Amino acid sequence: MSLYDRFEQAFMPNYGVPPIALARGEGARVWDVDGRPYLDFIAGIATSSLGHAHPALVEAVSRQVATIAHTSNLFLHEPEVLLAERLLDLLNAPARVFFANSGTEANEAAYKLALKYGRREGRSFFVAAENGFHGRTIGALSLTGKPSIRDQFGPFPVDVRFVPYGDAAALKEAVTGDCIAVFLEPTQGEAGVVPPPEGYFEAAREICDSTGALLVADEIQSAIGRTGHWFAHQAEGVTPDILTLAKGLGGGMPIGACVGFGDAGKLFDKGDHGSTFGGNPVSCAAALAVLDNVDLDHVKTVAARLRTGLESVAHPLLKGVRGRGLWLAAVLAEPRSADLQRAAAEAGFLVNALQPDAVRIAPPLVVTAEEIDSFVAAFPAILQEAAK
Ligand SMILES: *Cc1c(COP(=O)(O)O)cnc(C)c1O
Secondary structure, three states: OOHHHHHHHHHHHOOOOOOOOOOEEEEEEEEEOOOEEEHHHHHHHHHOOOOOOOHHHHHHHHHHOOOOOOOOOOOOOOOHHHHHHHHHHOOOOEEEEEEOOOHHHHHHHHHHHHHHHHHHHHEEEEEEEEOOOOOOOOHHHOOOOOHHHHHOOOOOOEEEEEOOOOOHHHHHHHHOOOOOEEEEEEEEEOOEEEEOOOHHHHHHHHHHHHHHEEEEEOOOOOOOOOOOOHHHHHOOOOOOEEEEEEEHHHHOOOOOOEEEHHHHHOOOOOOOOOOOOOOHHHHHOOOOOOOOOOOHHHHHHHHHHHHHHHHOOOOOOOEEEEEEEOOEEEEOOOOOHHHHHHHHHHHHHOOEEEEEEEEEOOOOOOOOOHHHHHHHHHHHHHHHHEEE
């Protein structure tokens, strides 16, 4: 029986059967179980920031696992303190950190922080964006604005009101004095890498300030250099009250973080929240290696090359390119993203059919100019194959 058949028989059907089984990687290159190489332009969903088997990540994780792999939160350890301090340093504002294991758990922490604030202030509902994605656990799912993945698991503990993303007037109308918090991605990832109109995040900040609602920036996909900035909100000139991180932070090791700025960082009392694995030494060591090795200038340089390259491709199936930094979507004139994903894999490139008409392109942050060029050079033929 093939690995694919065995997967199908052993696993719940929630993922379907992925079309490619990966065996190993090095830099931006991966090999499948049959030894076929691919250039990885999806990076485990914008997560493998340093690519695969980066020497610094290998060294940090190996050293830490051979020293002490786990302590639980009954004991503190130096890597978690170093990592929290590094993040606060990069954020450059008074704040406090909580470590979780994943994006959805980072958002659960944000949700509970906000709930504490809401109960104290007598506020009753959250606001989030249509098509937004915040995770799959019940709290984060309740904030996720995609009816097809949300609705069958309701009702949810707190009323969440959805507004069209990017519409500041709709946000202003929805955020009344009873609103506890507004959850927004600085650019919507799963919705199709959709940046908001200029000034939207600033408007959200003003709206929250005028009503006392907390602004929660879900930067689980956008942070840690993906956009060419450590955090996307920094480029918007806006500081949220709560920030959530995950994906790129651990370079492939599971870690999430919830950061509370100012008073929002002090909302939890002792015993209010916790995690056995959250902030474990190995994931923290990995994240420190990521922060030491992400080069924002390199990201900006190769991102500009990728964008210019893709924008120079003229093909009737390619309607445009949107996104930020090394986090782009090729927008198609027809709903053929699955065909394009397949054609790209045939040509030796991994990309991701994100929406029927949008393909996500998110290479590791260490991708080289030559690797970018080879993808751009192959793209017209991939489009042609997908259009057949
Ligand atoms: C991926 C993602 C999540 C969920 O993260 P998991 O680690 O899969 O739980 C939440 N918010 C955003 C913006 C994401 O991209």
